[in-house]
Amino acid sequence: MYTGSVELFGETQIHDFNPGISETEVFWTMPIPDRNLQVSLLQATARMQLEHVDVQDDLTLADSLRNYINGITSDPAVVSFDVQWNMPKKGERIRNEELGYDGFFFTSEEPESVHIAWSGINQATGFTFTSDPAETSFNVFAVLGFERNGVIFKLDAPKPE
Amino acid sequence: MRNSMWPRRLFRREERSGPYRPCGHTHFWDRAASRRDVLKTIAGGAALGLAAGPWKPAALLAGSGTVAPKPIPAGIEFEGELFHVFPPAPGVEIATIADFVGTIGATAMQGTGVGVDHDGQSMALNFGADMRFMQGHYIGVDGKPHQATFGFI
Numbered sequence: 001m002y003t004g005s006v007e008l009f010g011e012t013q014i015h016d017f018n019p020g021i022s023e024t025e026v027f028w029t030m031p032i033p034d035r036n037l038q039v040s041l042l043q044a045t046a047r048m049q050l051e052h053v054d055v056q057d058d059l060t061l062a063d064s065l066r067n068y069i070n071g072i073t074s075d076p077a078v079v080s081f082d083v084q085w086n087m088p089k090k091g092e093r094i095r096n097e098e099l100g101y102d103g104f105f106f107t108s109e110e111p112e113s114v115h116i117a118w119s120g121i122n123q124a125t126g127f128t129f130t131s132d133p134a135e136t137s138f139n140v141f142a143v144l145g146f147e148r149n150g151v152i153f154k155l156d157a158p159k160p161e
Numbered sequence: 162m163r164n165s166m167w168p169r170r171l172f173r174r175e176e177r178s179g180p181y182r183p184c185g186h187t188h189f190w191d192r193a194a195s196r197r198d199v200l201k202t203i204a205g206g207a208a209l210g211l212a213a214g215p216w217k218p219a220a221l222l223a224g225s226g227t228v229a230p231k232p233i234p235a236g237i238e239f240e241g242e243l244f245h246v247f248p249p250a251p252g253v254e255i256a257t258i259a260d261f262v263g264t265i266g267a268t269a270m271q272g273t274g275v276g277v278d279h280d281g282q283s284m285a286l287n288f289g290a291d292m293r294f295m296q297g298h299y300i301g302v303d304g305k306p307h308q309a310t311f312g313f314i
Contacts, residue, residue, distance in 0.1 A: 006271050006289035014286075015276075019314050024229045024302055027236070027246035029257045029295070031227040032312040037294050039264045046266045048294050048312060055314060065239045079314065083292050085266055099235060099254045103265075107251060114268040116290055126279030131288060137272030143255050143265065149233065150260035151300060 001129055009062055015127065016058045017079050017120045021068050039144075044087040044106045046144055051080040057122040075125065081118035082134065087144045088113065100154065103147030111138035227309050228301035230258035249291060256295050257313055263297010267313070 004012030019030045032050060039046040056074035058064035067074050087106040095102035108114075117134035121127065131137065232245035233254055247253040249267040256265055270290040277283045293313035301307045 001274075001276060002287045002289065003284070004287070006287050017314070021244070022229060025232045025245055026230055027232065027244055027257050027313075028291075029230075029293075029311050029313045032294075032310050034296070034310045037296055037310050037312075039266070039294075039296065041264065046264075046294070048266070048292070050312065050314075053314065062239075065242070065244065069240065069242050081290075081292070081314075083268065083270070083290075085268065094252075096252070096254070099233075101254050101256070114270060116268075116270050116272065116292065118288075118290070127276060129274055129276045129286065129288070131272055131274035137270050140269040140271060141249050141251070142268040143249060144267075145265060146263065147256060147265050148262035149254065149256055150231075152260055152262045 009060070013060045015120075015122065015129065016061050016064050017055050017077050018058065018064055019053075019055050020064075020074070041104075041144070041146060044085075044089045044091070044144060046085040047083070049082045053079050053081075055079050055120075057120075057124075057127075076123045077120055078123065079118060079120040081116060083114065083116040083118075084134070085114050085142060085144050086112075087142065091145060099149075101147055101149035102153060103145050105143050105145035105147070108139065108142045111140075114139035114142045228303055228305070228307050230299045230301055230307075230309075230311070231260060233257060233259045249293065255293060257293070258295060258299055258311060260300035261295060261297060262299075263295060265293070265295050267291070267293040 001015040002010060002012045003014060004010065018028045021027050022029070036050050037046070037048045055077050057077040058067055058074045064074070087108050088110065089106070091104050091106040093102070093104050115134040116137045117131050119128070119130045233256060234245070235254070236243055236245040236247060246257050249255060249269045255267045270292065272288055274286055274288055275283050276286045291313070294311065296310040298306055298308050
């Protein structure tokens, strides 16, 4: 959350809700029940809904990263959200040898391609946030698709001569 | 257009051969041995039904039986530390877990809302959100294939 413009490491950020980084160094990623995600690549749509998810509030992104580096405990928090992708049905196949992934992706910079409604509470301070209705949110950049990476990407990679 | 929330200066890159080279930071290899030990410990824990241990928060994972995935090898650097993530932007890896195959989604969102302090004082606020999902199969830290759904919040 920002009191001013939304900028990474911006001076006006006052809250940063995230699940933290796992001990295996996976970034802000957590398992969720299969039923809370619906995807149709044929329709180029997806919906992810979760309620009362335990996360943490690091106040700012920089605090979040520094807290991880320094092993500092963050404020406990809870969030609920409903995010829906409705992407333009024009995709492309991408293969990135350098990063080691490929797949078929719908991408969009259209504001209407994704909408989100969400709320959160910092359980330590009592601060709460409720977003305005989903239709008032806007997408900056979005991706929807199918990909493979790592050893699975390498399965059919050209062999060195 | 690049997602304006994530400055390009954060990206780990090698100057000679183009952007986003998947390399570790200065101390990566110094840390590799201990990291392997950690993974080994986690894999052992998973075998004992302790897979929920590595995760924050553990609440959703508890009882789910989800084996921890591995992070993508590359990422961004902040204050000398490598973080295994790229911003949602054209031409970069969206997934945060390695050895993965499946459906993915990501969005960088912005919007508005209302914040309320503990004393009841409300304020109009802006928000930025980086939301993602990964649903499919992956090779876990135990070296075995698994199926799961992950959210990036």
